[in-house]
Every structure is written in C-alpha cells, then in structure tokens.
Amino acid sequence: MPNKVVSVSATMGNSYTITADVRGHHLTIDQPQNARGNNEGPTPLELFLFSMSGCVATIARTVAMQERLELRGMEVIAEGELNPAGLLGKPTEDRTGFQQIRISATIDADMTDAEKAEFLDRVCDRCPVHDNVKLSSEVVHQLG
Structure with a gap:
C-alpha cells in the first residue's frame, strides 16, 4: 500500500493565536490570557x-x-x-x-x-x- 501524506499549514500573526484550515475545519491554537495569549483555543x-x-x-x-x-x-x-x-x-x-x-x-x-x-x-x-x-x-x- 502506498504511503499517505498528511499535511497541515498553520498561520500566526502578531499574537500567540495560530490558525489553520484543515479540510474545511477552522482550528485555532492559542495561549491562556495569563500567558499573554487571547485564550481563543487550546x-x-x-x-x-x-x-x-x-x-x-x-x-x-x-x-x-x-x-x-x-x-x-x-x-x-x-x-x-x-x-x-x-x-x-x-x-x-x-x-x-x-x-x-x-x-x-x-x-x-x-x-x-x-x-x-x-x-x-x-x-x-x-x-x-x-x-x-x-x-x-x-x-x-x-x-x-
């Protein structure tokens, strides 16, 4: 069976908030506010x-x-x-x-x-x- 490639592209702007669009699903990673994040995601x-x-x-x-x-x-x-x-x-x-x-x-x-x-x-x-x-x-x- 041939290998399957799984790929995710993530983008970060001028804060800790990082976003990705994965197969139409919008995902967000962030830091808690007490760690200088916006608490917009895990x-x-x-x-x-x-x-x-x-x-x-x-x-x-x-x-x-x-x-x-x-x-x-x-x-x-x-x-x-x-x-x-x-x-x-x-x-x-x-x-x-x-x-x-x-x-x-x-x-x-x-x-x-x-x-x-x-x-x-x-x-x-x-x-x-x-x-x-x-x-x-x-x-x-x-x-x-």
Missing part, C-alpha cells in the same frame, strides 16, 4: 494530548467494527507532565517535551476487564499518534 500541548486521545478512540472504533464488537462508547484521557523550563529558554537537565504520557480509557462494552485491557493494547499498537510518540520519528525542519 494550547499546542493540549491539542497534542487531544490528538492522542482522539486517535486512540478512533482506532478503537475501527478495531471494534473489524472484530464485530459492540463498542457503545469510550472515554480516553491523555495526560502528560513536563518541566516548562526548556520551552521558556531556561537551563534544565530535563527534555523539553513530556517526560511521560499516560493514557487511561473507560470502555463501554460487554467485555471483562481483562478483555478491555487486551482490546486497549491492540488499539494502542495500531494508533499512529501513539506510535509516533512511543517510537522516535525523524523530524526535519527547514525554511519555506
């Missing part, structure tokens, strides 16, 4: 964790359909902890990103807890966002 880190939760839930729906499981619903919580010193330009021994990301899922389906845990393992193994965080992906940056 921060990049919040949106990143939402992407993780959303991808896990989306893949869960796909796996459930493929395995003919009745998945009535699911709540996925992703939380990460980081030392903000690096992103603020301050010296730190810690990496700039999350030290660990924890995913917790509540699954509404007729499965035992053991079956739900195995299902979540299968889902996370197939989730591209989970994979990109768990394994390192080459990131290349350049001027446009």
Whole structure:
C-alpha cells in the first residue's frame, strides 16, 4: 500500500493565536490570557494530548467494527507532565517535551476487564499518534 501524506499549514500573526484550515475545519491554537495569549483555543500541548486521545478512540472504533464488537462508547484521557523550563529558554537537565504520557480509557462494552485491557493494547499498537510518540520519528525542519 502506498504511503499517505498528511499535511497541515498553520498561520500566526502578531499574537500567540495560530490558525489553520484543515479540510474545511477552522482550528485555532492559542495561549491562556495569563500567558499573554487571547485564550481563543487550546494550547499546542493540549491539542497534542487531544490528538492522542482522539486517535486512540478512533482506532478503537475501527478495531471494534473489524472484530464485530459492540463498542457503545469510550472515554480516553491523555495526560502528560513536563518541566516548562526548556520551552521558556531556561537551563534544565530535563527534555523539553513530556517526560511521560499516560493514557487511561473507560470502555463501554460487554467485555471483562481483562478483555478491555487486551482490546486497549491492540488499539494502542495500531494508533499512529501513539506510535509516533512511543517510537522516535525523524523530524526535519527547514525554511519555506
């Protein structure tokens, strides 16, 4: 199967507000007012964790359909902890990103807890966002 390219273009003006039009969906990222933002949207880190939760839930729906499981619903919580010193330009021994990301899922389906845990393992193994965080992906940056 050929590779699929996913692309998003984001634009920032003279504030922290960043916008993108993704397949006709207008998205906004911003900082809270106490961080000199306009509070017009989630921060990049919040949106990143939402992407993780959303991808896990989306893949869960796909796996459930493929395995003919009745998945009535699911709540996925992703939380990460980081030392903000690096992103603020301050010296730190810690990496700039999350030290660990924890995913917790509540699954509404007729499965035992053991079956739900195995299902979540299968889902996370197939989730591209989970994979990109768990394994390192080459990131290349350049001027446009």
